[in-house]
Amino acid sequence: MSKRDYYEVLGISRTATSDEVKVAYRRAAAKHHPDRNRGNEATAEVAFKECKEAYDVLSDEQKRRAYDSHGHAAFEHGMGGGGGPQFHDVGDIFGDIFGNIFGGGGGGSRGPRRGADIGYILELDLEDAVAGVEKRIEIPTLLECGTCKGSGSSDGKIERCSGCNGMGQVRMQRGIFQMQQPCPQCHGRGQVIVNPCGACHGNGRIHDEKTLDVKVPAGVDTGDRIRLSGEGEAGPAGAPAGDLYVEVRVRPHAIFERDGDDLHCDVPIRISQAALGDEVRVPTLKGDAEIRIPAETQTGKVFRLRGKGVKSVRSRSEGDLYCRVVVETPVNLTAEQRELLEQFEATFVGEGARRHSPKHSTFMDGVKGFWDRMVG
Structure with missing residues (x-):
């Protein structure tokens, strides 16, 4: 019985990429796996091994070039054709081509x-x-x-298989060579139930x-x-x-974000705490900790708590916790609070107001440069 074309076995074109070969093989192998074909295991196993044999050749660049040039003959008579694999003896053929299909070098594996x-x-x-x-x-x-x-x-x-005399393998002639394959009667087990x-x-x-x-x-x-x-x-x-x-x-996590052995979290503080300074309690995975907020702290300032991260499963070293301060704008103000803020805002007048805003000058310089480039 002649072998089917390997491309036909996997259902792909001769120009298929290596990824397409791999996907096609997985699909075909899953379809013909004996465990998925109860009651028809013998036929399924033959088809499954046919898929495996096709994949072993088409997934190897050298073997595929040899097959494209000479077909199945490339592996039956030791041909190297077109830069394909060079076989020096019968053992090379079994080891390189049929070893993975039948369980390793000419003798295969029993059981x-x-x-x-x-x-x-x-x-x-x-x-x-x-x-x-x-x-x-x-x-x-x-x-x-x-x-x-x-x-x-x-x-x-359980009896010894009569088809292979308990060896699990049978010999078959292919050209001038003999090769072994799992016994179709016992599926390589050497025994029958x-x-x-x-x-x-x-x-x-x-x-x-x-x-x-x-x-x-x-x-x-x-x-x-x-x-x-x-x-x-x-x-x-x-x-x-x-x-x-x-x-x-x-x-x-609702609070922490993990980065390797380190943890990161945002810590909201009030504008008065940022301006005047304060001590703030923050959560950690080992209980609460305290960070000291210096006066005039800006949003984005990061405070590092050493050893409050994760103990590595590999090195057993402990990471750190990084707390990023976020200054919140107050909401739901009372009339008194609004009046106090208005009085506070009224103190920022004239050129002197800029010295209270550390990023104002940098921002305005950037705006001026942007418009200069646009006009220019």
């Missing part, structure tokens, strides 16, 4: 594959991320079938949810991942489970 890794997004409040916390999560995944204990057999009867388990249909796994307690270390930030070994999908036919990767996402 069922390891369970898939899975990911989970864990959202945390800033306080929990900084202090550390233990969270209980529920994850939909493939679990070992409790009925057959992951064996896939209803009665424990006589009476499949009714609960999991011989797969050894079932779709369900499991509950886990995740210990989140202090100081984590958005993007950090926690690996839980063996908590991913159960492997088929008793193979080892994959891993679970819990990715942290820290929710926006």
Whole structure:
């Protein structure tokens, strides 16, 4: 039986970019994965491996050039054509072309594959991320079938595969070369189940949810991942489970904004506090702290509180808290307050008023320069 064109297998044009090749492969692999084709696993596995073989060639620039020049013959007779891969012996062909498809250098790998890794997004409040916390999560995944204990057999009867004599691999002739591929009868396991388990249909796994307690270390930030070994999908036919990767996402905070190990916040103060000076209490993640506002403080002035930030999960050093002062305009004035402000404003008269406004001269100079450029 002749091989299908690799571009046809992935459903792409011969001018497809490397990104388009990758996207097409993921789509095709997901469609033909045996776990998604219950009752038709054998056919699905053949199609899945066909997709993998096409991707291994088309995703490699040298192999793709050789294939475009010579087709499948480039890999059947050791041709290098057009700058493609140069094979020096049969082992090179198996290792470079078929190793990834069949599990490594000519002999392949026996037994069922390891369970898939899975990911989970864990959202945390800033306080929990900084202090550390233990969270209980529920994850939909493939679990070992409790009925057959992951064996896939209803009665424990598992026999050596007659198609490959228990080796899990069969030899096939391709041109002058012989190569090995997983046995289509046992799908590379080397064994066949006589009476499949009714609960999991011989797969050894079932779709369900499991509950886990995740210990989140202090100081984590958005993007950090926690690996839980063996908590991913159960492997088929008793193979080892994959891993679970819990990715942290820290929710926006009402007061603080995090920048690495440092925290930033705005501190509103009254105009009288800014003008006369004052002591102001500010919140931190470790309790209240106090900052001294000197007289004549302007909006935007930043005060640094050392060690009031986040203790790094990696270096264990502590960041700082930066408090930016924002001078607020008073609202909802009483008649008395309005009168006092009017009296206060009346004191700013003549050229002497400018000395009370530190940015006035700079602003007016900028305005004059702007209009000069516009007129000029």
